[in-house]
Amino acid sequence: MYVAVKGGEKAIDNAHRLLASKRRGDTSLPAISTAQIAEQLALGVDRVMAEGSLYDRSLASLAIRQSRGDLIEAIFLVRAFRTTLPRFGASEPVDTGRMQIRRRVSATFKDLPGGQILGPTFDYTHRLLDFALEAAGDETAEPAIGTASDEATPRVVDLVGEEGLIEREPAPDPDAPVGDITRTPLEFPTERDQRLQVLARGDEGFLLGLAYSTQRGFGRTHPFVGEIRFGAVEVEFVPEELGFAVPMGTVELTECQMVNQFHGGQKAGGESVPPQFTRGYGLVFGQSERKAMSMALVDRSLRAAEFAEQQSAPAQDQEFVLSHCDNVQATGFVEHLKLPHYVDFQAELGLLRTLRQEYEAAPAPAEEAMREAAE
């Protein structure tokens, strides 16, 4: 009485319909628009762009809507779309020194050229639920906005760099190849360019936890926030047929330069360095200081080998950090445990039954010990 019912196929189709209806929710309420998400849930959109590795506000907003607000699911949607896009080349490095700054703070210098700009931040808000938002209308007072200066605003760490007390970044070599973690599988030990790419798309929560662990002594790096800046930078591209850079548009970025203590000595390559501060770097799409700061702290701890520092903490272990910080990979593998494992479970069950039979047939250890003692 074989019946050719394909239960799985039907179940999947029905589950998809149910999901679509759950996503829409109560149809007596207006549907949320993608534009509303882009405008009013902008930091969620920023995170999806950053960890999805694709700067496109409207696609990220669509992904959030489609995923019912599950940001990791939205990141996954964006990644799966991104991977199908043709690649025309790499842009010129962006110059954050020429950023149109909306916010800039330094914890190391009271005053500095270009000034401190508080900008849009939760930092000094009192975390009191604002019931007025819930009431009809959500009118906000027009903020006073100064005109952004077109002047370059030098980065703090470069200012102090004059004295040679802060580690200098190696001079950029325009011909040096830059790794691409989406095109070449990681090979350990990794170079810093690859590490920064992995961290830039790494899970905010995972990196936050790791960064926190370094502050609590698991690979301490004595950090100071040299500078955090947020704003828009221009992206330029050199088409092969033109031979000169053309602007492609602007992206909003958060950059964090962490300044860390280091007493000087021998680097891993044998190079001797005078006492100086070292650096950790964070750069993410959109406004996310938490992510940029975490990235900078973890970047610095992952340089432990370079500075011949003792390596004992999780945040100093590049295989551990880089292999586990991607939330699309992590969520897939954790959640795959939902898939049927009947066959493996049956194999374990069979072995366990055999072991249990043998255990029950054998004399109990206590009896055995008594017998041995008696002998």
Place this chain on the structure above:
Amino acid sequence: MSETGYNFAYLDEGTKRMIRRAILKGIAIPGYQVPFASREMPMPYGWGTGGVQVTAAILGADDVLKVIDQGSDDTTNAVSIRKFFERTAGVETTTATTQATIIQTRHRIPETPLTEDQVLVFQVPIPEPLRFLEPRETETRRLHALADYGLMHVKLYEDIARHGHIATTYAYPVEVDGRYVMDPSPTPKFDNPKMDDCPALQLFGAGREKRIYAVPPYTKVTSLDFEDHPFAVQTFKQPCALCDAHDVYLDEIVLDDRGGRMFVCSDTDHCETRRGEGHRGAMLGTAPEAITAGGNSRV
């Protein structure tokens, strides 16, 4: 272009070339894990993205594809992957092992012997057989380079000392052509002997871990063991309750809360084919319909 707006079999041609180059290297170095630039796929990592990428890279318009999970064509993830290729490649699909030219599988090797005209593609979660003994890639890579597999033998021997048996029942490590120790993917060790001297090409894809490896046809695949504890496969006391097959791998079905059990073929195509040929197991007349049909999913 298919109706989906994506390239044939979803992947772009550049990605396919990259995967194909890795497959060719894997075939030339049996059992060696070739790193490849695994792409994000439109299904989650851990759900067969490696197998899907390998299948997409080898699949042609004339191929006939079969997809199984736990031996069954009708488990939800098998259905989902099969539909993905129906949509993106428009290829013919089948549930009949004998009709398929490419079989993508998770956790089983079909009971029906494979032929020279077939390719078996395994979905692999953790391709590194030494990973649970040594978590570091830098270290395991060195051990493979030196063919130093002492660690694995020590682990298996500790099992014997502790339990009286090698306590590995699935993903049981094998040695390929006398050189590389390889993870056969989490198939039950029951399936290990099918890998040895198999007429079909066997390809392994691990998407999240970014590795591809291969066992060419007619290649010596040996399950690791010891002289005094030779490798042995699982055996079942009773035949399949539906098709009466002996010497097959069985699923245990819980029938009630009073210890009622039945054992049926994990390979649903094999079971259905045998029933079609007139083989009748002890419970064929009384088993629930969902079980005889091989499907057990509900919304």
Place this chain on the structure above:
Amino acid sequence: MSTALASGFRDAAHDAQKVFRVLMDALARPTTVQPLALDLIPPAPLTPELASIALALADQDAPLWLDETLGSEPAVAQWLGFHTGAPVVSDPAEAAFALVRDPRALPPLDAFALGTEEFPDRSTTVVLAVESLEGGTALRVEGPGLPRPGTLSPTPLPDEFIDTLRDNRTLFPRGVDFIFAAPGALAALPRSSRLTEEA
């Protein structure tokens, strides 16, 4: 644009897949002759078979090396560059695929990338254009892919090619993989193949 440059694969996805599957079967079943039918007309002296393999597998990430015969005809590199985007390198050790039009002038084995013990896959695949897969020196091998020893007799071959094969196998898992491309057919000897005693 010349007609030579215009004609690549007619159907990029399906033609590349067909060539790949033929190559895959050839490497998976060493010594077996795998028919390859494609109406590609590359600039001479590039053969249609060498051209198909390059089109199917070479690109920006997989550079090509051309032997002197192919390298001396600029149209060849131009055609390959246009259709594959692959860099044409002058050092065979940097090539993913070495296209050899005149097997008698095959560079020594160590001129090619042989991979490392950790990454044996980082090696060159050597593609030799031959006149025929039969009638040459019998190369009798056993190993993965072969239910029983198999024989391949491509011609022409470099002098002492049996020694080259033996040296290549000694390097295992390092080494190169050889593909023999005759008119309308391919065969292969991957590094896993071992010469039998009587060879």
